Amino acid sequence: MHVTRLELADFRSYGSVEIELRPGPVAFVGANGQGKTNLVEAIDYLATLDSHRVSSDTPLVRAGAERAIVRAQLQREDRSALLELEITPGRSNRARVNGNPLPRVRDLVGIARTVLFSPEDLALVKGDPSDRRRFLDHLVVMRTPRFAGVKADYDRVLKQRNTLLKTAGRRSNVEISTLDIWDENLARTGGQLVAARLALLDALAPHATDAYRDVAAGAAAERQVVSLVYKPSVEGVEELRDPDDIAKALLDEIGRRRREELERGISLVGPHRDDVLLGIGDLPAKGYASHGESWSLALALRLAAFALLREDGDDPILILDDVFAELDSDRRSRLAARVAGAEQVLVTAAVEGDVPTELVGQSFDVAGAVVTPRD
Template identity: 75%
Template sequence: MHVSRLILHDFRSYASVEIDLDPGATAFIGSNGQGKTNLVEAIDYLSRLDSHRVSGDTPLVRAGAERAVVRADVVRGDRKALLELEITPGKSNRARVNRGALPRTRDIIGVLRTVMFSPEDLALVKGDPSDRRRFLDSLLVLRTPRLAGVRADYDRVLKQRNTLLKSARGRRNVEIATLDIWDENLARTGAELVANRLRLLDALGPYLVEAYVRVAAASAPDRRTITASYKPSLDLAPDIRDQAVIQEALMDEIARRRQDEMDRGISLVGPHRDEVTLMIGDLPAKGYASHGESWSLALALRLASFELLREDDDDPVLILDDVFAELDQGRRQQLAELVGDAEQVLVTAAVADDVPGALKGHRFDVAGGEVVRA
């Protein structure tokens, strides 16, 4: 899979830009603030409907414009698809494939599949649990796009339930029947999300172990075992994957914590409270890993994702956004060797010399709002 053409209108800093892309490695070179990351962000957003830089849509639209449009020709084997996304802050976004409107914008997720590694990924190791949950759910939806609907349903139920709990806080007369309905909905959608997260970690684990060994070996041999384990907000046996069993366990825990939730006015049980614990050997990575180990682990998570998606289907488009400036020479070279056989690798860098020789395929210079093939 690769992107053969990218067209942007009023996306970020670009009023209009159109570039043709080739398989293999392509580097976008330009000083900070010139717009090189905006190009790869648009491709990644078209894949996941999520940005690695911001949580909302408003910053994606050029200042003064009402909406942004992202178009891309995507080649998959001998087939080509035109993907179009119209981003309008405050309104519903719209998506089309081959000029045909999709019933829901989220139906475009997974038509193009990307894996992006960026400096922000250090948060996967050092950041909050929400950063690791977001990583897991993003990968989950790329593998199984229908789960985007499950995640959206869960978020809606959680919001409604929190609103009810907040309004009931400190009151004795509460609509218990109404809360029971939201309890059931939370447990049902939450169980499906948890079950799929657990299965995803099972599948990702072997790739993560191998990726970390290969990345860390670039600087110093490190044979300690890497594990990523799921820590739910309830007592659940480690081998449980059955959705019905998880749903029942969620209902039991919700019932047990109900008074706490009513006192605090917030939902305390569910996948929104869960954690993914990353371990290097016997120690948790967060708080114990060195800076270099943290980078190796963050990179290994992305490379493991790439290999898992590749095993499922065609190669996803691999995006390396300003990564090489953060890595030492050994890790740079090792990374280039690990991804050199991907169908398409898109690289951004401020300095051309930061890009390893193995990834110096095609090149665009980015400056002053212009993107020029070198």
């Protein structure tokens, strides 16, 4: 899978730009703040409907414009598809495939598949549980797009239930009986989401170990095992795999903690409270891993995601956003050697020398939101 053409209108710093892309390595080179990350962010957003840099759509639209347009021609073997997304902050976004409107914008997710690694990914190891949950859920949806609906349903139920909890303790029993319905919905959608996360971790763990051994420096690292241990809000759930069994465990715990939830006005049970404990060898990564080990582990998680998606039948588009400047020479060369055979690798770098020789291919200079091909 690869992108052959990218068009942007009023996206980030770009009023208008159109570039032709080839398979293999593609490098966007330019000083910081010139717009190179905006290009790869647009491709990733088209695939995931999420930005690795901001949490809302508003910054994606150029200052003074009402909406932004992202179009990409996607090639998969002998098939081609034109993906288009219209981003309008404060209103519903709209998506099209080959000119045909999609009934729901989330139906766009998974048509293009991307794996993006950026300096922000250090939060996967050192950051909050929300960073690791987000990583899992993005990968679940990328592998099985219908889970975009499951996740959206869960988020909607959670929001409604939290609103009800804030008022139910102070009002009539009508709200309490209504809460029972939301409890069941939270447990049902939560059971599906947790089951998908657990299955994902089972599949991801061996790839993470393999990738870590490949990119980490030192002979000792090549013998280490990476552990990915699910830490649920309900003890014992990590041993289950059936969504219905997990839903029952969640519902039982919700019932047990009903009084506490009413007192605090917030949902205390469910996948929104879960975490993944990352380990290298016998030690937890958080608090014990060095800076270099943390970088290697974060990179290994993204490379594991790439390997898992590749097993599903297509090479995803691999995006390496300004990461080589953060890596020492050993890790840089190890990473480049591992990904050089991907169908398309999009690299951003501040200077040409940051791009490893293994990833020298099609190149663009980016300056002041102007993209100029080098060849």
